[in-house]
Amino acid sequence: MTQPSDKALVPFVSVDHMMQLIHRIGMDDMLRGLADYIEADFRRWELFDKTPRVASHSDVGVIELMPTSDGEAYGFKYVNGHPKNTAEGLQTVTAFGLLADVASGYPVLLTEMTILTAMRTAATSAMVARHLAPKGADTMAMIGNGAQSEFQTLAMKAICGLKSVRLYDTDPAATAKCAANLAGHGLTVVPCATPEEAIEGAQILTTCTADKQYATILTDNMVGAGVHINAIGGDCPGKTELAPAILHRSDIFVEFPPQTRIEGEIQQLAPDHPVTELWQVISGTAPGRTSDRQITLFDSVGFAIEDFSALRYVRDALKTHPLYHPLDLLADPDDPRDLFGMVQRAAP
Template identity: 55%
Template sequence: MTPVTPTTHRLPPIAAPASVHTEFLSASDAARLVARVGVVACLRQMVQALEADFARWNDFDKSARTAAHSAHGVIELMPVADAHDYAFKYVNGHPVNTQHGLPTVMAFGALADVATGAPRFVSELTLTTALRTAATSAMVARRLARPDSRCMALIGNGAQSEFQALAFLDLLGVRTLRLFDVDPAASAKLQRNLAPWLDQYGAEAVTVDSVQAAVQGADIVTTVTADKRNAVVLDARALAPGMHLNAVGGDCPGKTELAAEVLRRSSVFVEYEPQTRREGELQQMPADFAVTEFWRVLTGQAPGRVSPAQITLFDSVGFALEDYSALRTMQALGRQAGLLSAIELVPTLADPKDLFALLHPAAGVGRTVLHKVA
């Protein structure tokens, strides 16, 4: 028998080391970017991105976020991907952080290339999350609130309240804000920060001393409180025909804002049902309680508001697709403004099979590369 000579398949030699180019947007540069572009302009562009991405809902590989809960708060990881892009966000929620000089919510995230796994963009998402949450609220309310809605109650006047207020002032035509927070200093802070925009829109903000006073005459009610507990911020006595509820604060197991009767009397809309049933106001309700995923309203597959008297409720918990929309918006705006940096997040290897070569003295171990993208 003639011996068989094994066939060797050789890949063509690599002409030059391939490198991964990762763009980076820091917290300070994100603030500069939003200040330069304008917070309202950023909200508008984010809504456009959200609508485009929600309209192709079925293109995405979706899952509920993973969460690590403790007595102090929660830390979550939120992934989503389509055929081209992978995105994730790391985010926490620690209500007591403000007592230590830290934000309640801190976040960062990334976009990566599905074909290679290479990280293309890394960004702060603390400021960006507040923008995307407000943009999502406005996107949904434009299809669920009555078109003539002009008065909004804003219950919870903390870190996200300005963004919610501006989104509704600009994108829905709200002209009266009724503000309530258990901490009067929070409402005073919100009044100060909103003052220039109130003048611009010819709007008014009135601080009141109770939830009941806030919801009086309100067409839209936004709840965005921070306590990690099963609270009843709003009960059924607050409801009025035609009202739209934007429930933002109940966003993890054991954290709610609304009485169960509020849900029973409302038509409830959600982002991603499997996640909302575990984390949103829906955690109070039986598994067969009827809800509608918002993407179906956006694409015309399900009705939104069907009558002027209908009470609609958006049970908002925050979904990874929204962070994908926000990341690609901030990357595009950051490029246009020249505010992105380049970071060496992945090493460049002369031989991609020889990682150990990085430890040779000539490899320049310990280099840090950080420069602005031209």
């Protein structure tokens, strides 16, 4: 046995640690904290090293690496997408992520990101809605009541002051699950039998369904003037949720155009259809909502910088809440040139 030095030990946040961290900080406070970190990184968007995700496709799914860097820290997320997994009792999406120090190249954090991705996706949606939703919006239609639905709803409550959520899913069991999970969180929760019922009186329309096909969750006649659409589920080639006519009536806001044009709702539109980059709205260099009757649409696909913000948040949160194991990940010989000697001296 050799004793690794501090530099060789990387803090690892397990799934169990992440759940403890959420309860220690509080779900609402953590969603708000994540939104603040994400917003701060959107404000300094231009300085990031940006690249579309690096995807490895197969017949049944995709495995992706999503790296980015702000010049001081480097982060990446590993994430898979396998829609058929659910039928086998597995998660469609699992993820983990890593943060490293650019100056030394040494990793400084390894963490589960299945739960953290759900949190950052919801925090991003709510941060964007804070900028784009009509003033006083307090009712949301939540269409698609799967794994992301409760996080979306609670983020809208914590960050935008949501008071009421109207739930709809093609599977009533999913709606029942979502309603049960949201009970006791200070929201009016209204299960609905149809999508038309769900959107009654809602100023925010969130779509988050999982089918990998060109689906039409919202049709044109369902969407009235003045709403904000938060479209989460269209996030890969061939997977969309909105009728093209809605897109043509909306002002469309995106994270990173080269990625969204391939993966988002706007894959249904011409490649030069005008869109606004969210970082420009958030940093004040492009208009967001300009009228009460305007339809704003956040075509969310999820971008590496949001994961980077989430990794930064967790790294900082561990200073107050040390919920991690030190992981013996990096070989650290006393003499950097003597890796072989280190191995040799470990002989039993």
